[in-house]
Amino acid sequence: MTDSSIASVVPGCGIASQPASLLSPELEGKAFWRLRMHLVRNMVRQTLSTARLRLGLVLVLSGLLWLALFLLFVDGFEFIKGAIVSPDLHDRTVQAVFGMFFVALMVMLVFSSGVILYSSLFRGRDVPFLLSLPARAERVFLQKFQEAILMSSWAFLLLGSPMLLAYGLTAGAPWYYYAILPPFLVAFIYIPSGAGAILSMVIVCWLPRGRFGLTLFLALAALAGLAWLGWSLATGQESDLLTPDWFQEMLGRMRLTEHRLLPSWWLSAGLLEAASRVPSESVLFLALMISNALFFRLLAVTTAGGIYRKGYHALYGRPGPRRRIRAAAIDAVVDRIAGLLPRHWRLLIVKDLRLFRRDPMQWSQFLIFFSLLALYFLNVRRFSYDMYHVGWVNLVSFLNVSVVGLLLSTFTTRFIFPMISLEGRRFWVLGLLPIRRETILWTKLVFAVAGSIVPCCGLILLSDAMLRVSPLILFSHQLTCVVLCFGLSGIAVGMGARMPSFHEQSPAKIAAGFGGTLNLVLSTLYIVVVVLLTALPAHFYLDNRYHSAAEWLSGRHDVSYWIRTWFFAGAVGSIVLGAVATWVPMRMGAKAFCEMEV
Secondary structure (H helix, E strand, O other): OOHHHHHHHOOOOOOOOOOOOOOOHHHHHHHHHHHHHHHHHHHHHHHHHHOHHHHHHHHHHHHHHHHHHHHHHHHHHHHHHHHOOOHHHHHHHHHHHHHHHHHHHHHHHHHHHHHHHHHHHHOOOOHHHHHHOOOOHHHHHHHHHHHHHHHHHHHHHHHHHHHHHHHHHHHOOOHHHHHHHHHHHHHHHHHHHHHHHHHHHHHHHHOOOOHHHHHHHHHHHHHHHHHHHHHHHHHOOOOOOOOHHHHHHHHHHHHHHHOOOOHHHHHHHHHHHHHOOOHHHHHHHHHHHHHHHHHHHHHHHHHHHHHHHHHHHHHHOOOOOOOOOOOOHHHHHHHHHOOOOOHHHHHHHHHHHHHHHOOHHHHHHHHHHHHHHHHHHHOOOOOOOOHHHHHHHHHHHHHHHHHHHHHHHHHHHHHHOOHHHHHHHHHHHHHOOOOOHHHHHHHHHHHHHHHHHHHHHHHHHHHHHHHOOOHHHHHHHHHHHHHHHHHHHHHHHHHHHHOOOOOOOOHHHHHHOHHHHHHHHHHHHHHHHHHHHHHHHHHHHHHHHHOHHHHHHOOOHHHHHHHHHHHHHHHHHHHHHHHHHHHHHHHHHHHHHHHOOO
């Protein structure tokens, strides 16, 4: 068959002197839209036929979370409305709450959209095929950009919509407040998502050529942030909790989030104007949001047209410099720390550590979320609370423990649970090693526990230091954190071996399957039980010692004795539960793993 006949049969396969012309932007957009519709229909059909339980479970849990947040926000706004009589101070307080909330979500949207776009634009399996088509790089970017917006914004909508609806109900907002909510939220999502997309493409395009400069810039930025944070902590004044001085200090610290150039301020100001029955000002803010959303979208598309293909070529096409392969310093440190373990255990742990380091999707998300949590704990100032506020501080400290546990459960489900499934592609290599199969599971447990116990216990220690809890409660928190790390790691590794998916190559899809969903539900129940076992006796223990309502118990030594006994029994119970949650899934997973054929 000649070249001309090939070109007549297969479009785009003509000879070099007759290149295929690009479609018009309109036809190109229609073609990619049809592709997206086919993918959506196939995904919906597959989900309804094979994952109905997972879909129903996700919808029910999301609905319960939304309802709980809505009721919590309604109660909070009612409390603010009743506690603050001055209308000006009330509006300023709500503005500060909205500003802080949306600034935090805006920062998270920038990072999440950047990470997701890096994975889809430069790591997606379909990207080489899409870039080989006679299509513009801008169209390929738009295809992935719209998917990234959907994936990164659902959490923002889940967290932001109950607060905004709750405020509208408590403030008696008119009907156009609710009508203007969707366009405000959609326009707001596009701004940080566009910024994250531009940042992701610029870093990938620059990284192969200026790795040292980029690393130096990030290190200097981190040092500057730490220096600013240390200065703010050193110069901050301590105030009695819930006093007028404390309230004014909190509003002053939140004033940074009300900068007029921040999109979060445009969003909160526009919605507050609509709730105050000033529709003209609200429409002006909406026009400002939409215009900036379109600008950031156009800027991201233009940036993709200029550097996307260059960045992809820089990441994969250029031959790297020849260098002698040698073990990294961190591998030697880990090998020396784990010196008490057998040699083959240490080799498997170092192998998992290298795989973790080589995947930016894993370590970037790990660093981002734990850094944000550390930033929050650092801003829990050392308040001068008296004995009436000990119970409140204890409640906040255990809520911090719960937040760390829930964050750890998402990471174990997302990264630890799929580890056994991903070994299926290279299981023939592991099968040739002179080791028992269950050894692979136990090394992954050690890797998961060692990788989670340091940041989790460190964050809880930081939180307790800022709240200045008693040494006994600090020890209880550290014990709870260790129990959570062992139990969550054991559940993830054991369930991953008991319910593997060797035919799936995407860790995200493995974690989103039925086994991953079940693992997340079991992990959440485990966190709730462990925290309640230690938090309830600690609350009554402190209440019995300090709270005025429990003064009548001071003369009853039997009640104090039983509360102390309950406190230590709860700690022992949490240890027993942690041992069971670690051992039972690991034994179930080891039995299934030894019997399966890959």
